[in-house]
Amino acid sequence: MNKKFIGFLLIVILCIPLAGGAQDYIDYNKYKSLDSARIAKKKATRERAKKFDRGVENTVFVPKGQWLWGGSLSYNELSSDAYDILVLTGIDGSYYNFKISPYFAYFFSDNLCLGARFSYKRSMIKLNNLDLDLGEDFDINLNIQDFYSLSHVYTGAIIFRNYIGLGKSKRFGIFNEIQLGVGGGQGKMKSGSGEDIKGTYQSIFELNLGVVPGITAFIANNVAVQASVNVLGLKYKKIEQTRNQVYIGEMESSGVNFKIDLFSINIGVAFYL
Numbered sequence: 001m002n003k004k005f006i007g008f009l010l011i012v013i014l015c016i017p018l019a020g021g022a023q024d025y026i027d028y029n030k031y032k033s034l035d036s037a038r039i040a041k042k043k044a045t046r047e048r049a050k051k052f053d054r055g056v057e058n059t060v061f062v063p064k065g066q067w068l069w070g071g072s073l074s075y076n077e078l079s080s081d082a083y084d085i086l087v088l089t090g091i092d093g094s095y096y097n098f099k100i101s102p103y104f105a106y107f108f109s110d111n112l113c114l115g116a117r118f119s120y121k122r123s124m125i126k127l128n129n130l131d132l133d134l135g136e137d138f139d140i141n142l143n144i145q146d147f148y149s150l151s152h153v154y155t156g157a158i159i160f161r162n163y164i165g166l167g168k169s170k171r172f173g174i175f176n177e178i179q180l181g182v183g184g185g186q187g188k189m190k191s192g193s194g195e196d197i198k199g200t201y202q203s204i205f206e207l208n209l210g211v212v213p214g215i216t217a218f219i220a221n222n223v224a225v226q227a228s229v230n231v232l233g234l235k236y237k238k239i240e241q242t243r244n245q246v247y248i249g250e251m252e253s254s255g256v257n258f259k260i261d262l263f264s265i266n267i268g269v270a271f272y273l
Helices: 003-052
Strands: 067-085 088-109 112-132 141-165 172-191 198-218 223-228 233-241 247-258 267-270
Touching: 067 223, 088 141, 088 267, 141 198, 172 223, 172 267, 198 267
Parallel strands: none
Antiparallel strands: 067 088, 067 267, 088 112, 112 141, 141 172, 172 198, 198 223, 198 233, 223 267, 233 247
């Protein structure tokens, strides 16, 4: 009886390591299967992402090798007679801003072109009368009469354009133009009349980086009309003044603008050759 019991214990003791080894082997396979499932799931996710299509077609709106020649024009004018606005009263004057800008570019790739733009800008302000009245509490009254300002600025810029066709149409498209330009010009101001007249001469230097989106529509195979507007601009400006041929002063300004300037809409014609 004792021999049989001892033999049974020996068999149990010998089977315990084997069972433990089998258990370890089963756990290993289990973890291996889980890792394989995770890898398969990640691979399936990547495949679904690759197959996802937004339906956007990269169509050729302007082919490589074409030349772009064109120009744009903008003009705005304002005049007032005895006009009041808030604390400004009796405004009598006029203002205009004129800009013409020819340009050319070469399409080094489909829908992409690089070129140059030149522009001339003329601005005039004539103020016959303006009164500033802050009321009795402040007791500040200011009157400006016989003020005149005229400036001319010439600018040269490197431009880069990217075109995108609207749908499958090859007639209508949008573009975005990036401009890097440098310019210079002259201006003069005078105030007063008769013996009290005062004059100021100024030289102007400008450095600009701008983003100008627009829309174009072909009216013929190689002719298109387009409209664009300034949206984003980085600008540096320096003005040196000589007042009454004696006093000398200067002003520097810089800034970033992110706005749609409806007064700077440019309309023009372009030729694609």
